[in-house]
Amino acid sequence: MNRLLRSAWVIARRDYVATVWSKTFILFLIGPLLPLLLGGGYGAIMASQSRPPPGRSVQLIMAGPDSDALIAARAALAERLGDGALPRLQRESDSKDQPVLTGTLDKPVLAAPADALPRLSGRIGLIVDRARAERATGHALPAQVTITTRTDVETERPDDSRLDLARGAQFVLFFLTMLLAGMMISNLVEEKSSKVIELLAAAVPIDAVFLGKLIGMLCVSLTGVAVWTSGGIAIAGFLPPQLALPAPAVGWPIFLALGILYFATVYLLIGALYLGIGAQAGSVREVQTLSMPLTMAQLLVFGLASASVTEPNGTVGLLATIIPWTSPFAMIARAAQMPVLWPHLAALVWQIAALALMIRIGARMFRRNVLKSGRSSRQP
Numbered sequence: 001m002n003r004l005l006r007s008a009w010v011i012a013r014r015d016y017v018a019t020v021w022s023k024t025f026i027l028f029l030i031g032p033l034l035p036l037l038l039g040g041g042y043g044a045i046m047a048s049q050s051r052p053p054p055g056r057s058v059q060l061i062m063a064g065p066d067s068d069a070l071i072a073a074r075a076a077l078a079e080r081l082g083d084g085a086l087p088r089l090q091r092e093s094d095s096k097d098q099p100v101l102t103g104t105l106d107k108p109v110l111a112a113p114a115d116a117l118p119r120l121s122g123r124i125g126l127i128v129d130r131a132r133a134e135r136a137t138g139h140a141l142p143a144q145v146t147i148t149t150r151t152d153v154e155t156e157r158p159d160d161s162r163l164d165l166a167r168g169a170q171f172v173l174f175f176l177t178m179l180l181a182g183m184m185i186s187n188l189v190e191e192k193s194s195k196v197i198e199l200l201a202a203a204v205p206i207d208a209v210f211l212g213k214l215i216g217m218l219c220v221s222l223t224g225v226a227v228w229t230s231g232g233i234a235i236a237g238f239l240p241p242q243l244a245l246p247a248p249a250v251g252w253p254i255f256l257a258l259g260i261l262y263f264a265t266v267y268l269l270i271g272a273l274y275l276g277i278g279a280q281a282g283s284v285r286e287v288q289t290l291s292m293p294l295t296m297a298q299l300l301v302f303g304l305a306s307a308s309v310t311e312p313n314g315t316v317g318l319l320a321t322i323i324p325w326t327s328p329f330a331m332i333a334r335a336a337q338m339p340v341l342w343p344h345l346a347a348l349v350w351q352i353a354a355l356a357l358m359i360r361i362g363a364r365m366f367r368r369n370v371l372k373s374g375r376s377s378r379q380p
Contacts, residue, residue, distance in 0.1 A: 007204035011212025276362025305329030
């Protein structure tokens with residue numbers, strides 16, 4: 001075991017130094033930023049060129065008291081429903097195609113384009129009804145809501161804010177894994193084509209080669225994640241307080257630590273699968289052929305893990321926890337919603353055991369299917 005770990009460390013250090021100290025690693029770091037910049041630029045261009053939807057503002061041509069009552073009613077409703085849920089009311093407007101509300105408060109008349117009428121009629125009617133009710137009572141009508149806590153509920157539903165946090169954490173893990181683990185499928189193709197793998201196989205155990213390459217690429221990925229996270233924290237300091245994330249059930253320090261551990265395990269699990277399958281390929285063309293079904297399989301893994309968020313203790317949730325490749329996704333969602341910690345220790349032990357088994361199977365298949373020609377040639 002000691003020789004295995006020392007050999008794996010040598011392989012990992014070799015791959016890490018060769019990758020990080022290359023000029024292309026800078027392109028690797030700025031690569032994920034390009035889609036964000038392009039998406040932001042495209043969104044800004046479309047926002048500047050897009051026209052507002054018909055019926056967003058309505059011109060009032062009414063007597064002063066009726067106009068004041070409608071504007072006050074609209075403001076009161078906007079506090080409850082949100083400003084974007086109701087059309088704006090303006091006394092004056094220069095637009096010729098803007099909807100117009102005329103008549104009186106008792107008999108309002110709405111004139112609008114045909115494509116805006118279905119959406120406007122109900123909203124304007126709601127404002128008119130509110131204005132009429134306030135005029136009839138002589139004062140504003142605040143909504144009285146009695147808040148009580150139910151204690152007769154047997155099963156507790158997940159909190160909506162933590163549910164969004166769980167889904168967001170799963171997506172971050174999936175995005176990083178899909179972005180970074182794909183490099184493992186072609187990791188051994190160059191060594192096989194240059195016969196370097198035969199020298200490595202003669203010097204160290206094949207299990208050490210697989211483990212070392214996984215650890216080396218994991219360290220490369222963690223270096224990239226550290227750079228991206230530092231940039232994200234710097235940007236988050238300029239965001240408004242309304243966009244602050246809710247606190248996870250286990251607390252932020254434990255949640256972030258579990259996020260790092262689960263990223264490492266899911267990267268190693270999927271990377272071991274990719275490395276074992278890619279090691280059987282004989283050329284870059286075969287690797288490209290294998291990339292599509294493996295990517296689709298990764299999407300299925302994420303879909304199963306996402307289905308377990310709403311019911312982590314249900315059948316789908318337990319199944320996602322047991323399957324090694326979906327277990328990290330399911331457990332990070334559980335950490336966001338439930339404060340219990342012992343299941344995470346059990347899940348990490350199970351994931352590490354599954355990883356050791358996958359490395360052993362991948363190394364045995366590589367030794368039997370790829371290196372058998374070299375062994376047979378040395379036999380007398």
